[in-house]
Amino acid sequence: QVHLVESGGGLVQAGGSLRLACAASGGAFNTYAMGWFRLVSGKEREFVATISWSSGSTYYADSAKGRFTISRDNAKNTVYLQMNSLKPEDTAIYYCAADLFGRGVINEDAYEYWGQGTQVTVSS
Secondary structure, three states: OOEEEEEOOEEEEOOOOEEEEEEEEOOOHHHOEEEEEEEOOOOOOEEEEEEOOOOOOEEEOOOOOOOEEEEEEOOOOEEEEEEOOOOHHHOEEEEEEEEOOOOOOOOHHHOOEEOOOEEEEEEO
16 A cells, blocks of 8 residues: 655745655555646646656656656655746646556556645735
């Protein structure tokens, strides 16, 4: 059983930055691909970014490219999402997820474990 706990969300003004963290426990973190997704009110949950087990491969949604950076520290069992130049439309609940088979894809069905989410609110 893999347990994921997100942190780092909060309220920030447009143009500001936040760094989300997701701490994992209960599994072989250094073998998983990890992803970040977000749920905007009134919409379906959407893919944000993913990173391979070795950090050798990352992929971003178009909305995140150039502004967000996903990274991981396997020694700390933690994955991060650095978010810069935040916009009001980035307001959402952000979830991290673990892909135990290391596929690192954008389809949320490929992720077996999910955190509880952390709220990010960007004011204009």
